[in-house]
Amino acid sequence: MQxxxxxxxxxxxxxxxxxxxxxxxxxxxxxEAQTFQVTARREDVQRATxxxxxxxxxxxxxxxxxTPDGFQVRDDPAQQRVILVNADQTCTITFxxxxxxxxxxxxxxxxxxxxxxxxxxxxxxxxxxxxGNAGDRSGPGFNLQWNGSGSTARSAKVAFIPSxxxxxxxxxxxSSAVQNGFNTVIMTFQASDADGKLDIQTGSDQx
Numbered sequence: 001m002q003x004x005x006x007x008x009x010x011x012x013x014x015x016x017x018x019x020x021x022x023x024x025x026x027x028x029x030x031x032e033a034q035t036f037q038v039t040a041r042r043e044d045v046q047r048a049t050x051x052x053x054x055x056x057x058x059x060x061x062x063x064x065x066x067t068p069d070g071f072q073v074r075d076d077p078a079q080q081r082v083i084l085v086n087a088d089q090t091c092t093i094t095f096x097x098x099x100x101x102x103x104x105x106x107x108x109x110x111x112x113x114x115x116x117x118x119x120x121x122x123x124x125x126x127x128x129x130x131x132g133n134a135g136d137r138s139g140p141g142f143n144l145q146w147n148g149s150g151s152t153a154r155s156a157k158v159a160f161i162p163s164x165x166x167x168x169x170x171x172x173x174x175s176s177a178v179q180n181g182f183n184t185v186i187m188t189f190q191a192s193d194a195d196g197k198l199d200i201q202t203g204s205d206q207x
Contacts, residue, residue: 034080034097034165035057035058036056036080036097037056037057038054038056038057038073039054040053040054040055040073041055049069051066051069052067053065053066053067053200054067054082054095055198056082056095058080058166059165060196061163061164061192061196062192062196062197063095063135063168063190063191064188064189064190064200065184065185065186065188065189066184066185067184068181068184068185070086071084071087071091072086072087079096080096080097081094081095081096082094082096084181086174086175090175091172091173091181092172092173093170093173093178093182093185094169094171094173095168095169096169097166097167097168097169098166098167098168098169099166099167100167101162101163101167105162107139107162108139108140108161108162108167110129113160114126114129117144117158121144121146123146124144124145124156125145126142126143126144127143127144128142128143129141129143130143132159132160132161132170132186133186134159134168134186134189135161135168135190135191137161137191139159139160139162140160141159143156143157144156144158154174156171156173156178157172157178157179157182158170158171159171159186163191170185170189
């Protein structure tokens with residue numbers, strides 16, 4: 001995927017949203033020597049504007065999800081993440097590898113994830129918690145809210161999902177598009193099997 005003025009766009013987006021202090025910080029090391037590649041293509045379905053499907057390859061692991069309507073895709077291999085930004089730059093959705101799974105663990109501890117959220121979003125209040133489900137795996141999820149610039153209320157949804165590639169973090173931050181955008185990504189998310197094969201379901205098969 002060709003990245004066009006990625007850093008300038010994302011920095012401008014964060015400034016507009018007033019999220020520079022609300023952007024999650026890296027809490028644990030990224031997996032070492034792990035390639036991160038992103039491609040995207042339109043699905044072959046009968047729609048006026050077919051949905052854009054993103055494909056992420058992390059080492060031998062493959063992931064895919066559909067982008068919400070009106071969102072553009074930006075990749076950031078150095079931080080092992082994909083960032084989706086809506087047209088008016090009021091909502092940012094991120095999928096990233098948030099570090100390696102704890103040694104000997106196959107599931108994520110809710111308290112640990114809660115600490116990551118508190119450290120990454122120090123100005124936010126956790127409104128409630130939920131079970132995030134993506135790619136036949138589940139993990140802790142959180143709904144957040146805080147006051148942005150001009151005392152404008154900002155909201156976020158964050159979920160941490162265990163995987164063979166590491167801890168998958170899904171986050172959506174910004175406007176009222178947060179809820180629908182987050183749901184589109186996480187509900188259409190699919191992961192490869194142990195052999196690295198993706199059995200992709202499209203359209204009505206997923207939703």
